[in-house]
Amino acid sequence: MLFQDTIAAISTPIGVGGIGIIRVSGRDSVTIVDKVFRAANKKLLIDTHTHTINYGHIINDNGEILDEVLVMLMKGPRTFTREDVVEINCHGGPVPLNTVLMELIKNGARLAENGEFTKRAFLNGRIDLAQVEAIMDIIEAKTELSLSQAVGQLEGRLSKKIREYQERLIQVIARIEVSIDYPEYDQDEPITDDFEMELRDLVQEFNELLATADTGKMIREGVKTAIVGRPNVGKSSLLNALLEENKAIVTDIPGTTRDIVEAYLNIDGIPFLLLDTAGIRETEDVVEKIGVEKSKSSIEAADIVLMLIDSHSGITDKDIEILEQVRGKKIIYVCTKNDLGNTISREIVEEYLRYGEVINISSKTQYGLVELKNSMKQFVIKGSTSINGEVTLSNNRQKEALVKAIKSLNKVIEAIEIGLPEDCLAIDLHDAYGHLGMIIGEALKDEIINQLFSRFCLGK
Ligand code: GDP
Numbered sequence: 001m002l003f004q005d006t007i008a009a010i011s012t013p014i015g016v017g018g019i020g021i022i023r024v025s026g027r028d029s030v031t032i033v034d035k036v037f038r039a040a041n042k043k044l045l046i047d048t049h050t051h052t053i054n055y056g057h058i059i060n061d062n063g064e065i066l067d068e069v070l071v072m073l074m075k076g077p078r079t080f081t082r083e084d085v086v087e088i089n090c091h092g093g094p095v096p097l098n099t100v101l102m103e104l105i106k107n108g109a110r111l112a113e114n115g116e117f118t119k120r121a122f123l124n125g126r127i128d129l130a131q132v133e134a135i136m137d138i139i140e141a142k143t144e145l146s147l148s149q150a151v152g153q154l155e156g157r158l159s160k161k162i163r164e165y166q167e168r169l170i171q172v173i174a175r176i177e178v179s180i181d182y183p184e185y186d187q188d189e190p191i192t193d194d195f196e197m198e199l200r201d202l203v204q205e206f207n208e209l210l211a212t213a214d215t216g217k218m219i220r221e222g223v224k225t226a227i228v229g230r231p232n233v234g235k236s237s238l239l240n241a242l243l244e245e246n247k248a249i250v251t252d253i254p255g256t257t258r259d260i261v262e263a264y265l266n267i268d269g270i271p272f273l274l275l276d277t278a279g280i281r282e283t284e285d286v287v288e289k290i291g292v293e294k295s296k297s298s299i300e301a302a303d304i305v306l307m308l309i310d311s312h313s314g315i316t317d318k319d320i321e322i323l324e325q326v327r328g329k330k331i332i333y334v335c336t337k338n339d340l341g342n343t344i345s346r347e348i349v350e351e352y353l354r355y356g357e358v359i360n361i362s363s364k365t366q367y368g369l370v371e372l373k374n375s376m377k378q379f380v381i382k383g384s385t386s387i388n389g390e391v392t393l394s395n396n397r398q399k400e401a402l403v404k405a406i407k408s409l410n411k412v413i414e415a416i417e418i419g420l421p422e423d424c425l426a427i428d429l430h431d432a433y434g435h436l437g438m439i440i441g442e443a444l445k446d447e448i449i450n451q452l453f454s455r456f457c458l459g460k
Contacts, residue, residue, distance in 0.1 A: 002123055003083070006032055007112035008104045009460030010097045012194035017092035019215055023459060024088070024109055025117055029376035033086045035107045036060075036100070037071055058088070058100050066103060067096045069383070079359025081117055082124035111277050115456025122441065122453075130158045131397070133395060136456060137220055145269030149219050149392060157391050158398075159440050161209070165202065169433045172198060176429065196416050199409055206406045209391065211311045212383065213399040218303060218380055222264060227300045228326060230318040231310030234336035237363035238308065239263070239276045241371070262346030267377045275302065296325070304379055305329045306372075311360060312340040315348055323352060331356035334373055338362040393439075403439035408432035 006026025012019070024033060034044050039056040048054060052073050053445060058066045072087040079085040090096045099297035105111060122132050122156045125307075132152055227235045242265050265272040275298040275358040305326045309319055333353045334342050349358055357375055359370030391401050408431040415425050434442075 002403065003120060006109045007116055008101060008109035009112035010101055010458040014094060016084035019089045020097040021072040022088045022090060022097060022115060024086045024104060025083045025120060027083065028108060029084045029086045032069065032104060032108050035077060036103045045073050048073055058103060059102055066099050068092055081120040082126050083120060094458040113452035114458050115460055118456060118460055127132055128159050129157060137394060138438060139338035142222055142271035143266045143269045146271060147221050149216065149394065152319045153394060161391050161435050162439050164434055167438050169201060169429060173426065173429050178427050180423050193220050197411065199413055203409050205405055206402055209393060210399065210402050212390060212392040222271040223380055224275065224301055224303045225272045225306060226302035227306045228299060230322060233308040233310045234363055235276050235308055238336065239274055241363035241366065241369060267373045269418045270377055270380050273391060292350040299326055302329060305331045306334050307331050308336050309344065310337055311335040311344050312337045314343045314351055330379060333358045334372060335360045338367055338407060339365050363432060398439045401435050405432045408435060
């Protein structure tokens with residue numbers, strides 16, 4: 001076993017519930033729990049079969065009963081951490097849970113840090129880093145699609161693909177190394193001809209996987225959607241109509257939405273994080289100024305912008321000002337208040353609204369909302385009918401590693417083209433292999449690992 005100490009933590013959320021679970025993991029977890037647990041059948045856990053549920057009581061030094069519990073005994077290595085794990089199901093209140101936890105600490109366990117159980121599962125080789133991230137994503141899943149993407153990653157879909165790539169690279173590396181070490185076996189033809197094709201194929205496949213990163217990230221974190229437009233254009237009303245609840249306050253005094261309202265909208269499993277903005281304009285009001293600044297930064301951060309234009313009153317100078325601000329973003333132009341009549345002519349559309357799709361809606365009558373949602377969804381899935389089941393990259397860390405792998409392989413291909421000797425190729429091939437490994441957490445620096453696990457909640 002890698003670790004000397006035994007860790008313990010409350011693994012269920014703090015609060016009141018039917019039960020609460022304390023998890024203990026490490027080489028001494030069974031003996032530590034044996035010191036505080038009296039099984040109804042009088043047997044010690046150390047003498048009990050693994051993977052059993054045992055009824056009894058937790059007692060303190062004086063033999064007083066602290067709680068009535070069920071103890072799940074799971075001896076390693078068939079456990080989450082690969083170590084001996086004991087889970088104590090207590091009554092679910094903060095006091096019984098903390099009392100039992102303190103009793104375990106007194107008897108030799110150490111309070112676990114955030115994510116330490118998962119970290120042990122990783123360091124003991126039970127799961128790789130892509131799977132670690134998947135666990136975090138499962139806990140934080142925003143919609144059923146986010147969940148199914150994360151579950152797929154936990155099952156090792158991405159890891160399997162990365163290992164296949166590594167295997168293919170190894171084949172190439174092996175052939176180069178053989179020809180470097182045993183030049184006497186070299187054929188007349190340079191061996192690089194054989195695997196240049198293979199490297200090109202790999203680069204193409206890597207690029208295809210890379211293209212899934214943005215979709216994967218959006219499914220995981222939500223598509224940041226800024227709702228922008230001049231005051232009174234109908235931003236809050238649209239937000240409410242989309243969410244079918246009164247999240248933002250709607251009034252006809254310009255500038256009511258003083259802060260950014262954030263809410264998740266689920267469109268066929270894709271989470272959209274809606275940001276209602278205060279509208280971009282100069283203002284003297286301090287509170288509103290903050291809102292205006294925030295709205296500018298939310299446009300910058302947005303994956304997609306819903307640019308609202310009032311169909312009834314048409315395009316004003318303010319609209320044109322805002323149109324300038326959102327230039328360069330992915331835009332859907334939303335012409336609001338369609339029920340009041342539409343004055344937006346084809347000429348206006350052609351002159352001002354040429355960077356995106358134009359959709360007419362009325363938040364009041366719900367007209368056009370289905371079309372708008374559909375167009376938002378298409379922005380993510382880009383014409384494909386389903387993104388379920390695909391292997392995707394799901395975060396920037398994975399994406400950066402893959403970008404580096406592609407760069408290294410491109411260097412190799414260039415080197416082959418200008419006829420560099422084989423030993424020059426080996427370094428970049430090894431680099432590419434290493435960068436792929438980063439995606440699943442091979443050879444990752446300690447600081448990165450620590451930083452990653454610190455993002456977990458306690459007891460996970
Ligand atoms: P915001 O300042 O951009 O957030 O605009 P609001 O959503 O607060 O709307 C401003 C005014 O326009 C309110 O009086 C709304 O009732 C009205 N409004 C918004 N959407 C519609 C619509 O689809 N039809 C009609 N008739 N009025 C609307």
